[in-house]
Amino acid sequence: MNQPNLQFRGGLGMAFLPPVLFLISCFLYFVVFKAFDMTALAMGGFVSLLIGALFATNYKEFWTQVMKGISSESAVAIVVILFMVGMISALIKATSVASGFVWLAQEVGLNTGYYTVFVFMAVSLIAMATGSSIGTMFTAFPIFYAAGLAIGAAPGPLAGAILSAAILGDNIAPISDTTIISSSSQRFRSKDDVADVGGVVRHRARYALLSAAISAVFFLVVGMSAAHNTDVAVFSATASPLPLLMLIPVAIMLIVAMVSRNIFLAVTVGLILGSLTGLAVGLLNLNDIAGVSDGAPTGYLYDGVSGMLGTVALVISVFGIMGVLRGAGVMDTIVTKLTTGTLASTPRGVELAIGLGVSATTVLFGGVNSAAMLTFGPIADELGARVGLHPYRRANVMDCFALGLASVVPILSAYLFIGTLLTSGYEGTPTQSTFALFPMTVYPLVLTVVMLVAVLTGWGRRFEGSDGSATKTR
Numbered sequence: 001m002n003q004p005n006l007q008f009r010g011g012l013g014m015a016f017l018p019p020v021l022f023l024i025s026c027f028l029y030f031v032v033f034k035a036f037d038m039t040a041l042a043m044g045g046f047v048s049l050l051i052g053a054l055f056a057t058n059y060k061e062f063w064t065q066v067m068k069g070i071s072s073e074s075a076v077a078i079v080v081i082l083f084m085v086g087m088i089s090a091l092i093k094a095t096s097v098a099s100g101f102v103w104l105a106q107e108v109g110l111n112t113g114y115y116t117v118f119v120f121m122a123v124s125l126i127a128m129a130t131g132s133s134i135g136t137m138f139t140a141f142p143i144f145y146a147a148g149l150a151i152g153a154a155p156g157p158l159a160g161a162i163l164s165a166a167i168l169g170d171n172i173a174p175i176s177d178t179t180i181i182s183s184s185s186q187r188f189r190s191k192d193d194v195a196d197v198g199g200v201v202r203h204r205a206r207y208a209l210l211s212a213a214i215s216a217v218f219f220l221v222v223g224m225s226a227a228h229n230t231d232v233a234v235f236s237a238t239a240s241p242l243p244l245l246m247l248i249p250v251a252i253m254l255i256v257a258m259v260s261r262n263i264f265l266a267v268t269v270g271l272i273l274g275s276l277t278g279l280a281v282g283l284l285n286l287n288d289i290a291g292v293s294d295g296a297p298t299g300y301l302y303d304g305v306s307g308m309l310g311t312v313a314l315v316i317s318v319f320g321i322m323g324v325l326r327g328a329g330v331m332d333t334i335v336t337k338l339t340t341g342t343l344a345s346t347p348r349g350v351e352l353a354i355g356l357g358v359s360a361t362t363v364l365f366g367g368v369n370s371a372a373m374l375t376f377g378p379i380a381d382e383l384g385a386r387v388g389l390h391p392y393r394r395a396n397v398m399d400c401f402a403l404g405l406a407s408v409v410p411i412l413s414a415y416l417f418i419g420t421l422l423t424s425g426y427e428g429t430p431t432q433s434t435f436a437l438f439p440m441t442v443y444p445l446v447l448t449v450v451m452l453v454a455v456l457t458g459w460g461r462r463f464e465g466s467d468g469s470a471t472k473t474r
Helices: 012-032 038-053 059-070 073-094 097-107 112-130 133-151 155-172 177-184 197-226 242-260 263-281 300-307 309-327 330-340 347-364 369-385 391-402 414-422 434-440 442-457
Strands: 291-293 296-298
Touching (some): 012 038, 012 309, 012 330, 038 309, 073 112, 073 263, 073 309, 112 155, 112 242, 133 155, 155 177, 155 197, 155 434, 177 197, 177 369, 197 242, 197 263, 197 391, 309 330, 347 369, 347 391, 414 434
């Protein structure tokens, strides 16, 4: 066995110092301080690298390996795509699509008992359009949760519906950071390319939509039985249907992404059609797209790029840590041990190993599934490729388990902490605890069961053909 390029004082175990310190910083910010800031996590990653470098026997080689990790094709692809889709997310926020759904609920004379399932479906669409689960939650709770309480909807199921919808949209949206990370971290072995986002989402839809349908039935039944009254809901008279028109360019963008398998083309189409639609119906003016006010840049294009800086910094820091682990030979050691174990002797076993591995990583990262997949993605790539699993399948097993049960563990979940935060401050309604929200956030729980069934039965399992095609047999 070749000696690894990077060695540490104290042995191989010291190579784990940067990821351990990074993990501690994630726990402190998300769990202890409840500061949900990606830039803070990125800071923790870079500080962990600075400290870890002090224990390397060759200081210069340590940073050489960091740079190799950061400059990898997967890291660069993720960074570029995140900036692109950030602009789409900002466009949807700037046109207030959520208020359009409030108008729709009012116009159809929505019964209060149906409100919870309506919110689940509406917020799912918003999350798909923005590609941001946490961003959707901060937008949806002030609008949908506040309105629901006013008309007599049960607070627990209502909060669970918003949380579930945010995770569902993140799970299936071609422009979400988790989709981009799970896709870009899985490489073809038959050609020099990463898994395309459109293909991954198309193969993932069967699991996500089934889980969504089951969740919708749950919210319908619970919403009907738990509503304080069943009168027709009365919402704000200022709600407008115009924002719903923005769903047209979003739908076209999603179709282009899945048909062309080119996320850059899809984003270009979405930005052009979305801007033209917003200008045509009066939801945007030119300054809302790009402009300057009092010497400061304005517009959703600027907001989209600047809003992604924290996430991009996190990606860079995590890939730097991965470079250290790879340079020290840790990644190869982990993959070798996993592949030589009995669990990984079959494709089913490998999928279980990927599911369990990314779930454990997600729990350790406080439910921050993007960071978890950045960390575990290279392992899933190597592990799955050794038994011929198609990149689409590897990406989907990893993504669905990361956005499943592991993301909503009550004592650690960033999602549930944010949900608790956003349900506070409403007079006459108690704040929902993380333990109260957990059983109501059913989508990730159902998704875990659906994915376990898929792994155990082989439903949707595909192998990589000689030309990169997805085949049912090896």
